[in-house]
Amino acid sequence: MQSSIRLVIVDDHQIVLDSLKMLFGTIENITVAVTFTDSRNVMSFLEEHEVDIVVSDLHMPHLSGIDLTLVLRERFPTVKVLLLTMAEDATHIREAIKAGVNGYILKKSGREELEKAIYTLMSGRKYYSEAVIEELSSSAPEDLNDARPDTILHLTSREIEIIKLIASEFSTNEISDILCISVPTVETHRRNLMQKLGVKSVAGVVKYAMRHGLVK
Numbered sequence: 001m002q003s004s005i006r007l008v009i010v011d012d013h014q015i016v017l018d019s020l021k022m023l024f025g026t027i028e029n030i031t032v033a034v035t036f037t038d039s040r041n042v043m044s045f046l047e048e049h050e051v052d053i054v055v056s057d058l059h060m061p062h063l064s065g066i067d068l069t070l071v072l073r074e075r076f077p078t079v080k081v082l083l084l085t086m087a088e089d090a091t092h093i094r095e096a097i098k099a100g101v102n103g104y105i106l107k108k109s110g111r112e113e114l115e116k117a118i119y120t121l122m123s124g125r126k127y128y129s130e131a132v133i134e135e136l137s138s139s140a141p142e143d144l145n146d147a148r149p150d151t152i153l154h155l156t157s158r159e160i161e162i163i164k165l166i167a168s169e170f171s172t173n174e175i176s177d178i179l180c181i182s183v184p185t186v187e188t189h190r191r192n193l194m195q196k197l198g199v200k201s202v203a204g205v206v207k208y209a210m211r212h213g214l215v216k
Contacts, residue, residue, distance in 0.1 A: 004031040005122055008046070010039045010056040010068070011084075020055070020084075027115050039063040046076050053102075053121055058085035058092060066092075069099040080121045084114070090135050090168075093128075097174055103127040126177040133178060136165065154196060162189050166202060167209035 009020050009032055017035040024030050033051055036042060040063050042054060054072060058065035069081045082103040083096055096104050102121045105113060106129050113129065120127040155163070158179075165175045172190070176183045194200065197208050 004029050005052050005118060006031050006033045006050065007118075008033055008042060008051050008054045009035045010037075010042060010054065010060070010065075011035075012037050012057065012060045016057070023111055023114070026111075027118075030115075030118060039065070039068045042068060043071065043075060046072075046079060051079055053080045053082055053118060055082045055084050058083050058087045058096070066095050066099045066101075069096065069101050073100040082117055082121060082127075084109075088131055088135055093132055093136060094168060094170075097170070097178070104132050105129040106131055128178055136168070136178060155193075159189060159193055159196075162186065163193060163205060163209050166190070167206045 007024060007030060009017055009024075011017050011020070014037055017037065021032045021035060024032050033049060034045055036045075039056065039060050042056075045051075054068070056065040056068055060068075063071070065083050065085065069083070072079055072081055080102040081100070082105065083101050084105055084107060085092075086107045087093075088106055093104060103117050103126055105117050105127065108131075109117075109129055117127040161179065162175060165178065170178065172183055172186050175181075175186050179186075190202070190205070193205055194202075197205060199205055199208060
């Protein structure tokens with residue numbers, strides 16, 4: 001029989017914790033070990049209990065979800081972190097990914113996506129809501145044709161996504177996780193981009209993106 005996935009849930013609103021505990025109680029092989037309204041209590045619990053995933057809000061007093069992630073990466077590197085938040089702006093998403101979160105989903109997500117995120121993390125992969133991926137790749141202005149039609153019109157939508165993620169300082173592995181494609185595929189796209197743009201390095205790709213308004 002498959003062992004139960006053990007969760008710690010952190011949110012500064014008790015009603016959210018109660019709702020999530022009830023929701024997870026309806027999903028097979030998932031157990032909520034404990035809930036906390038104060039994220040500072042997580043570390044002492046993890047010192048004495050085995051936990052698979054910490055599901056945390058982003059905006060909390062004392063210790064934010066991003067700060068909590070940084071502490072967990074340092075002290076409990078095997079524990080996975082899933083941020084469940086209302087924050088869908090690119091700045092917070094980038095900060096969370098840089099901090100080392102394993103997943104980032106929005107509170108407007110349904111039960112099905114929450115379940116999918118948990119099982120995806122347990123399989124060793126990362127998970128980001130579709131809206132999160134769209135936000136990370138939506139910084140191009142509406143009218144790209146005024147920038148440089150001869151080049152931009154020959155870029156695929158995936159290549160434009162990758163340009164913007166490179167310009168946002170995401171690594172190859174992070175881009176692979178965000179777009180759910182393999183590292184070799186990202187590397188192939190990057191080589192093709194440098195050839196299409198006529199540049200010799202990733203720095204050249206970043207300069208192109210900034211010059212032609214592909215990033216804010």
